[in-house]
Amino acid sequence: MISFKSAFDKVLENTGDYGTESVNLLESNGRILAEQILADRDFPPFDRATKDGIAIKFKVVQTKKQSFKSEGIAQAGSTQLELKDHSACIEIMTGAMVPINTDTVVMYENTVQENGNFTITESIKRGQNIHYRASDISEKSELLQIGTKIGAAEIGVLATVGKSQVKVKKLPKIAVVATGNELVEVNEIPLPYQIRKSNTYSLVALLRDKNIHADSFHLVDDKLILKQRLKKLLADYDVLLLSGGVSKGKYDFLPAAFDELGVKKIFHKVLQRPGKPFWFGKDEARKAIVFSFPGNPVSTFVNYHVHFIPWLNKSLGIESSQFTVFLENPIANNTGLTVFMGVNTRIKEGILCANMLRTSGSGDILSLSRSDGFVKLEPNQVINGDGAELPFIRTKNFDV
Ligand SMILES: Nc1nc2c(c(=O)[nH]1)N[C@H]1C(S)=C(S)[C@@H](COP(=O)(O)OP(=O)(O)OC[C@H]3O[C@@H](n4cnc5c(N)ncnc54)[C@H](O)[C@@H]3O)O[C@H]1N2
Numbered sequence: 063m064i065s066f067k068s069a070f071d072k073v074l075e076n077t078g079d080y081g082t083e084s085v086n087l088l089e090s091n092g093r094i095l096a097e098q099i100l101a102d103r104d105f106p107p108f109d110r111a112t113k114d115g116i117a118i119k120f121k122v123v124q125t126k127k128q129s130f131k132s133e134g135i136a137q138a139g140s141t142q143l144e145l146k147d148h149s150a151c152i153e154i155m156t157g158a159m160v161p162i163n164t165d166t167v168v169m170y171e172n173t174v175q176e177n178g179n180f181t182i183t184e185s186i187k188r189g190q191n192i193h194y195r196a197s198d199i200s201e202k203s204e205l206l207q208i209g210t211k212i213g214a215a216e217i218g219v220l221a222t223v224g225k226s227q228v229k230v231k232k233l234p235k236i237a238v239v240a241t242g243n244e245l246v247e248v249n250e251i252p253l254p255y256q257i258r259k260s261n262t263y264s265l266v267a268l269l270r271d272k273n274i275h276a277d278s279f280h281l282v283d284d285k286l287i288l289k290q291r292l293k294k295l296l297a298d299y300d301v302l303l304l305s306g307g308v309s310k311g312k313y314d315f316l317p318a319a320f321d322e323l324g325v326k327k328i329f330h331k332v333l334q335r336p337g338k339p340f341w342f343g344k345d346e347a348r349k350a351i352v353f354s355f356p357g358n359p360v361s362t363f364v365n366y367h368v369h370f371i372p373w374l375n376k377s378l379g380i381e382s383s384q385f386t387v388f389l390e391n392p393i394a395n396n397t398g399l400t401v402f403m404g405v406n407t408r409i410k411e412g413i414l415c416a417n418m419l420r421t422s423g424s425g426d427i428l429s430l431s432r433s434d435g436f437v438k439l440e441p442n443q444v445i446n447g448d449g450a451e452l453p454f455i456r457t458k459n460f461d462v
């Protein structure tokens with residue numbers, strides 16, 4: 063059996079690169095940018111008014127009482143106007159081009175209007191209320207780097223520079239596989255010795271959060287059939303995420319089946335809890351990676367978060383976020399295993415604090431919906447009554 067750290071390192075040594083693809087702008091949300099985005103023009107592209115009011119030439123302002131006759135209206139979305147009489151003004155709307163021969167915008171609220179003449183009522187500064195051309199960034203400057211995670215703000219930038227198609231990192235093609243004769247479908251009534259499958263649904267849902275639309279399968283405990291089905295899945299998919307069938311049971315055929323199919327075992331069994339019987343391997347010939355998680359729901363869930371997510375992030379070229387929480391309870395891990403313990407979190411005086419949850423073990427599927435994530439305890443780590451800051455594996459968003 064290998065330590066959690068060694069297993070984790072081996073998982074990260076076996077990441078893949080799935081290339082790039084072009085997707086529609088809105089479909090790029092949540093994806094990883096695979097092209098450098100440059101400004102196609104200056105930002106902003108012209109001197110633009112930031113207030114509705116009048117545009118004037120500052121130099122001609124002599125007294126507070128002076129009034130400016132309006133020559134016309136500069137509307138956003140219209141060509142640039144020119145102030146003919148330098149002692150007059152042009153009314154201007156937010157977003158419009160500042161007219162030629164003007165350099166200052168005074169908002170309507172700071173003027174008094176009478177018969178098309180405007181008198182400025184407040185002191186003004188030269189150049190006020192103008193967002194100057196290229197003051198944010200100039201043409202050809204880099205706006206977004208390769209490797210940026212695209213969110214709503216980036217979609218706005220991409221739209222601004224006219225990217226209706228965006229080159230993003232391709233996601234691996236994934237098969238989620240349930241194993242076990244005891245499993246029935248969600249819409250079936252289980253017999254007394256059966257249960258409905260849940261792991262595959264959780265995994266498919268988790269993957270959807272990563273924009274991956276996985277296909278799911280169910281394999282029964284028959285070694286020959288298992289091998290036939292696995293062979294095809296290994297050829298058709300980049301990654302197999304399996305649950306169940308990897309411990310010591312008489313029907314836990316997966317390790318032997320992988321061996322007979324020529325899938326290289328990288329490790330089997332990790333000094334961690336839950337999720338100890340995790341089997342990880344690589345099919346060099348068919349170019350597939352196999353995450354074969356132990357079947358207990360908490361084991362599958364924890365392994366997905368602690369091993370698969372960092373693997374996926376590294377495969378896509380992005381850093382995995384590292385969180386910590388302050389665990390408020392004393393706890394002793396009297397084992398040589400790395401332990402992942404379900405916790406609830408809350409913000410106390412600006413600090414994210416965690417409290418451990420009672421659970422009956424890795425078959426306790428309800429504990430997953432009650433917890434916000436897991437804290438990581440090192441082998442034989444003891445936390446006394448003062449609590450301690452610990453690594454935190456977040457499994458829920460803070461906004462839910
Ligand atoms: N002699 C030993 N027995 C066990 C060991 C061991 O080291 N020696 N390890 C235990 C640990 S730890 C775990 S975790 C489990 C993992 O066993 P398997 O990966 O072989 O999984 P199964 O036996 O197939 O299933 C375990 C449990 O999970 C339920 N299950 C499976 N798939 C699903 C699914 N898709 N949805 C919901 N529930 C699922 C299954 O019905 C079982 O109850 O082994 C221990 N035993």
Ligand code: MOO
Nearest residue numbers: 336337338361424
């Ligand atoms: O790996 Mo098991 O999850 O300890 O029950």
